[in-house]
Amino acid sequence: MEVTTSPANDVPPGSAFDAWRVRVLERAEFDRLGIGEQLEYFAAFALLAPTTHNTVPQRMRIDRDQRSIEFALDRRAILPQSDANGRQATISLGAAIANTVLAAEAYGLAAAMVAHPDVEPLIRPADVDDVPIVSVATVSFDALASPVRDLSWVSAMVRRKMVRAEFDERVKLDPSVASELASITQSVHAGLALHLISDAPTLLALGKFQELADSTVINRTAFARELAEWLVDNDSDQPLGMRGREFGLSDDAARRFRHGLAGIGPLLPDETAAFAKAGNIGMRSSSAVAVVAAARDDVEHRLAAGQAFEAMALRLTLAGFNVAMHAGITEVEAPNLALRGRLRTFSRPLVVFRVGKPLNIADSERPHSSRPRLADVLRESGT
Ligand SMILES: Cc1cc2nc3c(=O)[nH]c(=O)nc-3n(C[C@H](O)[C@H](O)[C@H](O)COP(=O)(O)O)c2cc1C
Incomplete structure (x- = not known):
């Protein structure tokens, strides 16, 4: 796989970050690749998609003859405490599939997904x-008469990252972008509905629901231990997991927090409270909070919610916005019910993310998260 030699500022050195150095090919260069290489190129973008706790659970098998990629989940990467029924892993797989589908459309191929x-x-x-x-699903590719999407979408995949910072509440989301997000959601699956919230009283309520969700889980010992396992030191070269700096934590603070969660160091009540409060402030300061709700909470809708999320995150990246995902509010039953009540919907909120521009501009320059090598997530045929 081809990589660039001049990484962006927010891509740290080291092999754990090589995935971000993928080069966005010109269409003529892409056309010269064989079908196997083209599919592998799409898989490289699927690897860049966001996944819960940066577990990277997606596995891909390329079938040149069928011109398809089979998407699977590695169950060893499904987290028992925070994701007992695999909802978050399935949404993550949907995000990986979205990158493949969107990249294909930009390079002149139509992609069709069938869930197993x-x-x-x-x-x-x-x-x-x-x-x-x-x-879990197979995506098949067919030639289109001409590309139906701009290559800037592929560049956005390389630039996208979660920015878990306080946003600038004075920044508003352009109504035309907001309505594009609604059409993106509808075009992915008719059973999804997007609620885009930008009024201050509802953002305040969402912030409180999120704080309730986060303080509930962080005070569960088993959840805290599991989170600690997926937090890694800022200078780690591990390919999986989240570095404290991705949350704005210094080397020391990141280590202290991890040790506290793991039960091998002190974690003061006000530190856990600050963790939950950060989500609250994040919600309140957002230009908008997006809630993707589904008619049914099954594999089909979870995959679709993940696809819609990633497509929206890329569209927002193109518009100069950052996003941050909040799974607590979708996973913990009481705040999830409160959210449904507030939205006056019987549908199940599956994805909640906030949208904005960081109040402190330096926060948008936080480093990217790590990824394994493409070879580590590709499966040989017959396995
Ligand atoms: C389904 C899903 C759930 C997530 N939940 C949370 C969350 O509750 N809190 C959070 O801070 N980040 C959450 N994230 C963000 C991931 O931690 C992040 O995508 C991952 O660490 C990789 O980083 P990147 O997106 O910047 O590449 C979630 C991501 C996905 C796809």
Whole structure:
């Protein structure tokens, strides 16, 4: 896979960040690749998609003859405490699929996804005796008369990252971008609805629901231990997990927080409170909070919600906005119900993310998260 030699400022050195050095090819260069290389190129973008706790659970198998990529989940990367029924992993897989589909459209290929039937009960954290990989969906590619999407969408995949910072509440989302986000959601799946909230009283309520969700989970010992396992030191070269600096934490603060969550160091009540409060402030300061709600909470809708989320995140990146995801509010039942009440909907909120521009401009320059090598997430045929 081709990589650039001049990385962007927010891509740290080291092999754990090589995935971000993928080069956006000109269309003529892409056309000269064989089908196998083209599909591998799309897989490189699927690797850049956001995943819960940066677990990178997606596995891909390329089939040149069928011109398809099979997307699977590695159950060993489904988290027992924060994702017992695999919802977050499935949404993450949807985001990975979105990058493939959108990249294909930009390079002149149509992509069609088919979710595999009856996999829902298998999308669970793996027990020792379980088959670890579960195949979830296949995306097939066909030539289009001409590309239907600008290559800037592919560049946005390389620039996109979560920015978990306080946003500048004075910045408003342009109504035309807001209505594009609604059409993106509808075009992914008719069973999804987008609620885009930007009025101060509702943002205040959402901030409180989020704080309730975060303080509930962080005070559960098992959840805190699991989160600690997925936090890594700022100078780590591990390919998975989240560095404290991605949350705006210094080297020391990141280590202290991880040790506290792991139970091997002190974690003061006001430190856990500050963690939950950060989400609240984040919500309140946002230009908008987006809630993707689904008619049904099943694999099909979870994949679609992940696809819609990623497509919106890329559109917002192109418009100069950052996003930050908040899964607590979708996973913890009481705040999720409160959210439904506030939105006056019977649909299930599956994805909640906030949109804005950082109040402190330096926050938008925080480094990218790490990724494994493409070879580590590609499966050989027959495996
Ligand atoms: C389904 C899903 C749920 C997530 N939930 C949270 C969350 O609750 N809080 C948070 O800070 N980040 C959350 N994230 C962001 C991931 O931690 C982030 O995508 C990952 O660390 C990779 O970083 P990147 O998106 O900047 O590449 C979530 C991402 C996904 C896809």
